[in-house]
Amino acid sequence: MNYQSPLRDFQFVLHELLQVPSMMQSCGQSEFDADTIDQVLTTAGQFASEVIAPLNAAGDQHGCIMAAPGVVQTPPGFKQAYDEYTRNGWHGLACSAEFGGQGFPSVVDSAVTEMFGGANMAWSAYPGMSHATYVNVAANGSAEQKALYLPKIASGEWAGTMCLTEPNAGTDLGLLRTRAVLQPDGTYSISGTKIFISGGEQDLTENVMHLVLARMPSSPQGVKGISLFIVPKFIPDASGGVGPRNAVTCGSIEHKLGIHGNSTCTMNFDGATGWLLGEAERGLAGMFVQMNYMRVLVGVTAIGVMEAAYQKALAYAKERLQGRVAGAKPSDQGADPIAGHADVRRMLLTQKANVEGARALALWTSQLSDLQRLHPDAAKRTEAGEMLGLLTPVVKALASDLGVESTLLAMQVFGGHGYIRENGVEQHLRDVRIIGLYEGTNGVQAMDLLGRKVLGDHGQRMNALLDMAGAFAETCTPRKAMREFAEPLAQLVADVRQLTAELVGASANDPHASGAAAVPYLRLVGHLALAWTWARMAEVSINKSESTDPIYASKIATARFYFQRILPQTAALRAEIRAGSSALMEPALDLL
Template identity: 60%
Template sequence: MRLPAHPNPMNYYHAPLRDLQFVLHELLDVSTGSAIAEIADPDTINQVIEAAGQFATEILAPLNGIGDLQGCTMPSSGVVTTPDGFKNAYKQFSEAGWTALACQAEHGGQGLPNAVNAAVMEIFAGANMAWAAYPGMSQAAYTCLAANGSDAQRALYLPKLASGEWAGTMCLTEPHCGTDLGLLRTRAVPNADGSFGITGTKIFISGGEHDFTDNIVHLVLARLPDSPPGVRGISLFLVPKVLVSPEGDLAERNAVTCGSLEHKMGIHANATCTMNFDGATGYLVGEPDKGLAAMFVMMNHARLLVGVNAIGLMEAAYQKALGYAKDRTQGRSPTASARNSPADPIIEHADVRRMLLTQKAYIEGTRAFAQWACQLADTQHFGNDSEIRHHAAELSALVTPIVKAFSSDLAVECTSLAMQVLGGHGYIVDNQVEQHLRDARIIPLYEGANGIQAMDLLGRKVLPDQGTRLEMFLAIVNEFIGANADNPVLREFTAPLSSATDVLRNATHEVSMQAKADPHVLGSVAASYLRLAGHVGLAWMWARMAAIGLVNAASADPIYASKVATARFYFKKLLPEIQSLAAAIAAGSGPIMELDFG
């Protein structure tokens, strides 16, 4: 592989600031009704995302191709070196306070809402996903410790994570077990001083070792000697790379080392490590045998963030495809605008427009839906009363797997479409679109593969409570439909949205009935069900965005006309997929389970 001899402007990323402002302020109004509104007013939010955009364009995006080319290396046993420029970029990042953006003020953080943090993380991932994964994992570790750590653990470790002086990881997967954590074998043996000796091997650990920080805080799932089998016997432990004195000073190196680096399809610049714990000193986080619940605080935070990462990658690939389509001349369009030239810009060809609009509709739709999910997380923690917080928590549990899985599936589809717009040039390394596709392919696997997300949605979030959470969500959608029932201008959006909610409700009933007699139904239809639910979420967002666009139709700002036109494309060309999804769900498990593979 090679990098361009001279920087190609098409290779650089520019943050979608106007669309983020539209979503945060005009669609969701994240500053209103929040307990943290005093530090999250629109002007402050705009300043934050504009600064993030500048950092992403000037510092992170130019390193994206370099990181892909060089990757991480392990020049000596257990020592990992990141690509040229990565360590210095992190130094600038932490010194500028980006690591503290969503951390609590008591730990030196800025306390900004999750929605704002998600917007910033989308920008950073769009510019350089492999780099952005390092602070993203530290954020997840901070969130887990803030929710589950003891007072002493929070006081000792959280300020260091918030400042970026130390990094964090989560260590779940083992060579013989991935999603089925009940099979994990890592052991935790009590020591006389109250600590534990952690022994075992964890694989696929993002940022398990690197040269950004002097210390890395590993959150490790392990078993105590007398714990019950399966997931009921898992505890969570804090295992620092370097042991820490009670005063917060670094002491001797702990018995945890990187055994190897994985060689991967994409995100070459992110160190994916095999971590060996050889009697390493660890500290129990939370209660014994309650580790899985504690870790899921981190996992759910990470699932939202990787969904946001997917949107950033889609955006980056779309920008390159759009720029190329405007400049590249090939063939003649039936309504060519440049008859004095031998060929027309390919953006005038209907099929190219189809591919670009598909990307645009999915990017902006998932951005809106993911930001709404992050707003729910803010309400869950900072809502004005317990009922509001509970309602937000229930909705958040429902939509988190949708954000993670639907956005990441679409990221693979949309980055592939971006490559298709460029034709053969999309397959060439110099144009960097193929890197986005390779990088995007990990996201449907990250933090629980998408099939697991789909079964979580249907098997844990919808069917067990007889669709109560789902009806909470559909009630919000129907409230919007009802509020606009007398608006004939919006009927082209509200009528198909209403039909889509009926399709989802009927599919839910269908699955519920089938599941009573067929144990294979859940696994057979879950993926189709999640995609159907994702479409309903996007249809709701596009109807709302179209409503704003129509109200502001006379504005000189082109975003409003763009929202209306893209909404029409989504409803006419993409939403009809729900009919085929409903048919696949109704078919049940028979067509899947019939064949004997021998």
Template identity: 50%
Template sequence: MPSYTPPIRDTRFVLEHVVGLAGHANQPGFEAATPDVVDAVLEEGGRFVADILFPLNQSGDQEGCTRHPDGSVTTPAGFRDAYRQYVESGWATLGNRPEFGGQGMPHVVSTAFQEYMISANMAFAMYPGLTHGAIAALSAAGSPEQQATYLPKLVSGEWGGTMNLTEPQCGTDLGLIRTRAEPNADGSWSITGTKIFISSGEHDLTENIIHLVLAKTPGAPDSSKGISLFVVPKFIVEADGSPGARNAVTCGSIEHKMGIHANSTCVMNYDGATGWLVGEEMRGLAGMFVMMNAARLGVGLQGLGVAETAYQNGVAYARDRRQGRALSGAAEPAEKADALFVHGDVRRMLMEAKALTEGLRALCLWGALQVDLEHLAVDDGERRMAADLIGLLTPVIKGFGTDMGYRIATDMQQVYGGHGYIAEWGMEQYVRDARIAMIYEGTNGVQAMDLVGRKLAQNGGRAVQALLALVAGEVAAGKQDEATAAFATALERALGDLQGATLWFMANAMRDPNHAGAGAVPYMHLTGLVAVGLMWLRMATAAARLRAAGEGDAAFLEA
């Protein structure tokens, strides 16, 4: 059986010494994130996911969700009670706006808790995860009436949310959607069509589910420019805010999937369902992309979350399992064999997993801080810089983060050998669960093309120039310190590679767009490695400073 311990010490180190959360304490929106409160979130949140969510991970995967003849869906045993505790304990409200009942905690703090949720039970974490996306979209594009109707219940966790984009004939190319919206006399719309791959599309965790649906209105262009966004509740909301009549939206089937079995990924049928336009007609992608960008950062976090749990179990197995002898001679002559930990190739996989998970955690939390600063920073320049950086790095966090998460999961399965392929040991579930994160919310090839095709040239290349300058400045400082000079020099070489690749794309992609298509994924990986390298340099700098001052755990800081 696998195990999981939330990496609270690692998170605290990143928040304090890499992200510098305390340095933003005086800015609006950060007031709630006092050191004591943040510590309580990490400790209590870690305890909640370890005690309540993690024990349901393997059983939920084995049982899966069940669709009934009436189209209703039940989640695996224990999920309803766990979700009830999640809501009653206030975790649903953690990072949401106070005006709708949220606790107003910065996004960077709620991101730390979300990592723990994903590590403990990725399929469970997807239910509130999709709700957070719906909250983001309605907050950005919904009318005041829609916000008043839906956001308090979504924020509290009493209602769930979904995003409905994909159809049988289209995924990335949304201009091909066939779902139609016909206007009604009362200002509502009748939505008809079929959506597939809808995570959390139908379930028994909440009393209502608020679907955000892309559809085309009469006379709309037959392209992505003709798409509108609609809010379609499972139950029509009455004047007093309570769920009323059942809407004409049903789960036609549950997808038979490779992984995340405990999340109800549904085929959703809209048979003249009543919906309301969100934002302007034929401007629906703008609102939905708010939700998608939030989801992409969440999916990048899934890469980290699954990798962390797989890594923890890989280390534990390598310490316990005895096979063969160390190449340098018996490490424990009194035993019949040495632990796997002594073998160079096993150590290679474990050390690479440790380095990547620690670096990705710092990158995800630093990225979450940029989301906060984009909306909360008082200074216009700081807000613009944060928006540029997170806009550039969103496809990197999603694409590089999930590619590395899957690689770590498979490497840790490899550490287990044959036992890694056997279900009872739990490692094959992490491989299966990690695989979807490379696909949904835009495949990683699409993320790479977004980076190369859109983000590099945006605003005259302002964002990528800012990232390159940021890394170069910290490399120069790192080279002046003996403790980090060698590391900074290595990062400088990687930065040179990234600069050269960026110039190559600028010179060649316009001449032949296929150059961009062929080189986009390696470029995304290179950008990810440099971004994670920047986080490693910051961690190394902080660790060296603390060690020199005689503070902290020396072994932890050395590692």
């Protein structure tokens, strides 16, 4: 079956939980009302299910090919789908009207991104990366650079990439060797090799704007000496159109586990002409604008993929007859649908709790980026930015981990049929696995959360999150219908607050304390965020208990499942964190 947009769930989260139309009105943009947002969601869902989802399996099997040296062909149908996407204006959805976009809030754009990622992750990565370059240039570019490049990205005529990784420099970008030499005309000659470049070369657009990290000869070693450059595939001419070919070529396409329809390239820069983007030797800070945007984006994409896998598993479980369910009515078919078996329900409800909880959390995180940019109160903008920074690594790492775990459960629901290509689940598993690796591995995200965001300010930002979740729990506890959610949430808030204080103290005495605790700590904070999110969704649904809309009963039931069957995992996480670093660091290397 092809992916179908969970439209009603998006409406629940955007309109009822997050109250996006009211937020936009308070920010002076009342034109983005519920009806307008719903029109976008409906049309995006149709494009996802009717245009790009049918290309998903075929694109995986065909993959991208090197048609000639340096010439990449995307799978059949990708170019036609991209052209339709461009004609319909999707590229400009969240771009500023100043540059030809429609100016929709990021939270709506994230919902659309999830749909496209669930329908066809490989295809959606092309426009996704391009919009990330738009975000970067909009934040760091000169007026001339914005005027030249942003309308081209917003229209979809040109694409964009992010060129960081080198064969010898992955997470430690201070080791990069790509050089930028100033030329008499003020441009730079860029030389070096970048690997793992998503969409580095393709046949979808007439030009590609590469954003490249490089070092000037006079700059210091390490990350403080890195600058950021715009290096287009074709140098723009005097009118802003496509001019002569630049000295940048695709050396090869990576052969990888999944997302075969996305051209992941090795890019060679052989004295290519580039232009400085932002300040010299401030390139890493400039690139982090794009990376942080991408971290939320790929987390959202992981949610889309696990939604697609869940849809397949649920449909199969309702149709597949196997064994008799205890207490079920007699059936002349001799067997019952496996969806009635307790363990299959456990797997289905785990997927449902993961995908719906992560969706609401990720969309709230995207909403924070809107509040950071649009809220009329400067203090509120600062507060939203602080919370966005805290949650970005959580959304990226948690969603990508849950994406793999949930897709594995979908495969398990299918049994042996889940291992077969024709049913599509094994492709979802292969595709989603990359999200835990790129834009900074999930271990890096965990160290960012604990080492920089929590220990860096002695837990102040984390305490702000705990205060909000704790205040919600305290307000809801007196209500009998909310007690089953509010009380365990309040206890978890207290547990995380105590554990965070312990880690602040331990890190002062043990250099390995944060590294040993980082991954389980991020997962623990992820559960805190999910528990608060599910409690909030339960409250909305309880307040609508008289409605005949089935979504409210479904939300309450899933929240109850999450609190009773998934949240207890936090006890094991707390024990793991408190075990410290000794068991990790004491064994000699030859004992590993």
